[in-house]
Amino acid sequence: MKLFLDTAVYEEIEEAVGWGVIDGVTTNPTLIAKAGHDHEEQVKRICQIIGNVSAEVVSEKRDDMIVEGRRLASWHRNVIVKVPMTPDGLAAGKVLAVEGTRVNVTLCFSVNQALLSAAIGAYIVSPFAGRLDDINEDGMKVVADIVAAYRQQEIKTLVLAASMRNPMHVTQAALAGADIATTIARRRRRSPPRRPRSADTDDPMIGTRASV
Numbered sequence: 001m002k003l004f005l006d007t008a009v010y011e012e013i014e015e016a017v018g019w020g021v022i023d024g025v026t027t028n029p030t031l032i033a034k035a036g037h038d039h040e041e042q043v044k045r046i047c048q049i050i051g052n053v054s055a056e057v058v059s060e061k062r063d064d065m066i067v068e069g070r071r072l073a074s075w076h077r078n079v080i081v082k083v084p085m086t087p088d089g090l091a092a093g094k095v096l097a098v099e100g101t102r103v104n105v106t107l108c109f110s111v112n113q114a115l116l117s118a119a120i121g122a123y124i125v126s127p128f129a130g131r132l133d134d135i136n137e138d139g140m141k142v143v144a145d146i147v148a149a150y151r152q153q154e155i156k157t158l159v160l161a162a163s164m165r166n167p168m169h170v171t172q173a174a175l176a177g178a179d180i181a182t183t184i185a186r187r188r189r190r191s192p193p194r195r196p197r198s199a200d201t202d203d204p205m206i207g208t209r210a211s212v
Contacts, residue, residue, distance in 0.1 A: 005182070
């Protein structure tokens with residue numbers, strides 16, 4: 001299972017890339033704005049040090065998303081265009097996928113939605129496990145069910161387990177067969193973490209206690 005860092009802070013990405021454990025990054029305009037950067041400039045900068053950078057459209061209508069998605073894809077060959085799981089998002093994603101753009105359908109909450117994502121030729125589908133847990137649904141079961149359905153149907157779309165809230169989510173995503181899981185950065189350490197020695201560790205990947 002590959003790991004994508006869920007951040008737009010360049011220094012966090014640079015550090016994780018230096019560890020050799022991160023294969024991609026998921027961003028959105030909100031994360032980039034919070035980091036205090038221009039959207040295009042920051043995505044291009046991130047693409048210089050790592051492949052598989054998801055950049056999200058903010059438009060809501062099909063035609064607007066197509067125009068925006070083409071613009072995002074033109075920034076760098078490492079960009080994956082993120083579209084929402086909506087009728088317009090699927091329609092725009094279909095056009096972009098046919099044109100050869102890698103598409104990540106985000107905000108997926110069910111197996112049926114994942115099947116629709118695969119039907120448009122999405123490169124990645126992103127079920128939001130943590131968001132499902134927030135409404136008392138079993139988010140990781142949905143991830144596992146999507147993986148099972150894809151394997152049964154021999155679907156090539158990659159399953160990205162998103163909205164990971166704790167280390168157990170990452171473990172469960174791996175056991176469920178997810179292709180990718182998101183994780184967040186902790187910049188308090190300046191070198192790769194050693195084996196935990198106390199219950200005070202709260203790293204989202206290797207910690208013994210999670211901050212939820």
